[in-house]
Structures are given as C-alpha cells and as structure tokens.
Amino acid sequence: MVRAAHQSIRKGSASFRAASRLFDRTTRERVWLLYAWCRACDDLADAQEHGGALGENLDPEAALATIRTLTELAFAGTWTGDPAFDALGLLAREVPLTQAMAEDVIAGFALDAAEWRPRSETDLLRYCYHVAGAVGVMMATVMGVPAEDEDTLDRACDLGIAFQLNNIVRDVLEDDAADRRYLPVEWNVEEDVPPGEITKPHYRGALVRVVGRACALARGYEASARVGAARLPFRQRWAILAAANIYGAIGREVERRGAHAWDHRVRTTRRQKLRMVLSAAVEARRSGAAAAPTPALSRRELAAIARRA
Numbered sequence: 001m002v003r004a005a006h007q008s009i010r011k012g013s014a015s016f017r018a019a020s021r022l023f024d025r026t027t028r029e030r031v032w033l034l035y036a037w038c039r040a041c042d043d044l045a046d047a048q049e050h051g052g053a054l055g056e057n058l059d060p061e062a063a064l065a066t067i068r069t070l071t072e073l074a075f076a077g078t079w080t081g082d083p084a085f086d087a088l089g090l091l092a093r094e095v096p097l098t099q100a101m102a103e104d105v106i107a108g109f110a111l112d113a114a115e116w117r118p119r120s121e122t123d124l125l126r127y128c129y130h131v132a133g134a135v136g137v138m139m140a141t142v143m144g145v146p147a148e149d150e151d152t153l154d155r156a157c158d159l160g161i162a163f164q165l166n167n168i169v170r171d172v173l174e175d176d177a178a179d180r181r182y183l184p185v186e187w188n189v190e191e192d193v194p195p196g197e198i199t200k201p202h203y204r205g206a207l208v209r210v211v212g213r214a215c216a217l218a219r220g221y222e223a224s225a226r227v228g229a230a231r232l233p234f235r236q237r238w239a240i241l242a243a244a245n246i247y248g249a250i251g252r253e254v255e256r257r258g259a260h261a262w263d264h265r266v267r268t269t270r271r272q273k274l275r276m277v278l279s280a281a282v283e284a285r286r287s288g289a290a291a292a293p294t295p296a297l298s299r300r301e302l303a304a305i306a307r308r309a
Contacts, residue, residue, distance in 0.1 A: 136160030155228025
C-alpha cells in the first residue's frame with residue numbers, strides 16, 4: 001500500500017511530494033497513505049485521473065456515495081479492494097484518525113456534488129475548511145499532534161485553507177469552464193459584475209481585484225499556520241514550512257502577474273521548489289515563529305458554521 005500511495009503522490013502532486021520527502025520515513029509514508037485517500041476521493045468526485053483535467057461526472061451523488069461507503073469500510077477495518085481506501089484503513093489503525101475527521105473532508109465533495117456556490121466570504125472559507133483545512137487537521141494528527149492541542153490543530157487547518165485559496169485563484173478560469181465558481185458572489189456584486197461573468201475578458205480588472213482579496217486571505221491563514229509549524233519537531237517543521245513556501249508562491253505569482261495571471265497556468269519549477277525548501281530549512285532552524293493572530297474564522301468557528309448549515 002505504501003508503494004501505491006507513493007505512486008499516487010508522484011502522479012498527483014509534485015509540490016506536496018517535494019515537501020513530504022523532508023519528513024522522517026515513518027511520517028513520510030503515513031503522509032503518503034493519507035494523500036492517496038484524499039487523491040482517490042478527489043478523482044472519484046471529479047471524474048479525473050490524479051488531479052488531471054476535470055471530467056464529466058454524470059452522477060456526482062453516486063460518486064459521493066461510493067466515497068462514503070469505502071471510507072466507512074476502511075474505518076471499520078474491512079478490506080475494500082481499493083488501495084487508497086485500504087491505505088486509510090491501515091493508517092487509522094496506526095494513528096488516532098477518526099471517521100468524523102474524514103467526514104469533514106467528504107462534506108466538501110458533497111458541496112460540489114450539490115453544485116453549491118459561495119455567496120459570502122464566510123461561505124468561501126467554509127468550503128476551504130472542508131476540502132483542505134480538514135485535511136490539514138488529519139495531517140497534523142498523522143504527525144502526532146494530540147487532539148487536546150486545539151490551537152495547533154487550528155493552525156494546521158489554517159494552512160490547508162491557505163493552500164486551497166491559492167489553488168482557487170490559480171484555477172479560477174479552469175474551474176469556471178467546468179461550471180464551478182468559488183469566488184464569493186458578494187465580491188462580484190461589489191465590483192458590479194453580473195452573475196457568471198467574472199471570467200469574461202472585459203471584466204479582467206475586476207477579476208484581478210477579487211482574486212487579490214482571496215490572496216490576502218491566504219496570506220493571513222498562511223501566517224497563522226507558520227506559528228503552529230514552529231511547535232513541531234524540526235523535520236516536520238521543515239516539511240510544513242517548505243509546503244507553505246511552495247503553495248504560497250502560487251498565490252503570490254498570481255498577484256504579481258495581474259491581468260496576465262491566467263495566460264499560462266502558474267507553476268513552480270524544480271529549481272524554485274529547491275530554493276523554497278532551502279529557505280524553509282533556514283526558517284525551521286530558528287527558535288520560533290513571530291507571533292501572528294489567528295484569522296477571524298478559524299477551525300472551530302468554521303466547524304460550528306458547517307454544523308448549522
């Protein structure tokens with residue numbers, strides 16, 4: 001299963017694979033196992049292959065039901081025959097992951113299956129919480145952060161939210177082409193952009209301003225996450241800071257390019273990744289992170305909002 005999980009991360013995420021190599025062997029392999037489950041769920045939900053082009057999912061509810069059933073079987077210790085879900089079952093026997101944690105992630109796929117669209121900034125952050133922040137909590141658990149360390153788990157969630165915000169601003173045109181829109185309707189209204197028109201060429205200036213708001217949110221969540229990373233053992237701290245550097249660079253490059261951000265997909269080269277990994281090593285060797293406030297909506301606030309929805 002570890003070998004299959006490694007193949008999954010090699011195909012699905014060069015950025016996350018680069019950061020994962022900095023963990024000690026046991027943590028690294030466990031991170032791969034968790035990634036494999038996340039990747040398999042994402043691929044089932046989006047009818048894609050290892051994060052490739054979005055496919056046409058004719059029955060998203062059936063895909064969601066499959067994800068839930070296989071995940072429940074994995075936590076029950078039942079062999080599913082799917083390496084990614086069996087990997088989750090193995091991992092759940094080694095570290096204190098819970099089915100409730102997994103369900104928080106699956107709730108994000110449910111939002112997509114229902115063709116949900118965020119109206120407000122809070123809606124956007126709720127979505128990011130489910131599809132990425134909740135994954136950050138699972139990753140922190142894999143790394144040994146105990147359930148009672150609520151603040152560090154909040155900060156791990158913040159990093160996932162930052163990652164997702166950066167992905168959204170990078171992929172805004174690609175998502176729009178697949179009839180998925182994650183930038184809040186209220187932000188578009190404030191820019192006097194009609195519904196569904198934000199990606200049209202004549203609204204490019206408005207899109208840059210709207211995306212800038214998402215990038216500012218991402219920076220705040222990333223800064224909060226760095227505080228949590230400072231509490232981890234050195235190799236874990238190094239890996240998390242490297243990931244923060246690599247994913248944070250996506251949003252920063254989108255902002256730098258302005259109206260040309262979507263002419264070509266923003267990517268980081270191998271050389272750039274190496275520089276970011278080395279920079280993370282220097283940062284990780286410092287005694288601690290500078291103080292950073294928690295964002296207005298952290299894990300516990302967003303979880304409460306999700307329960308009321």
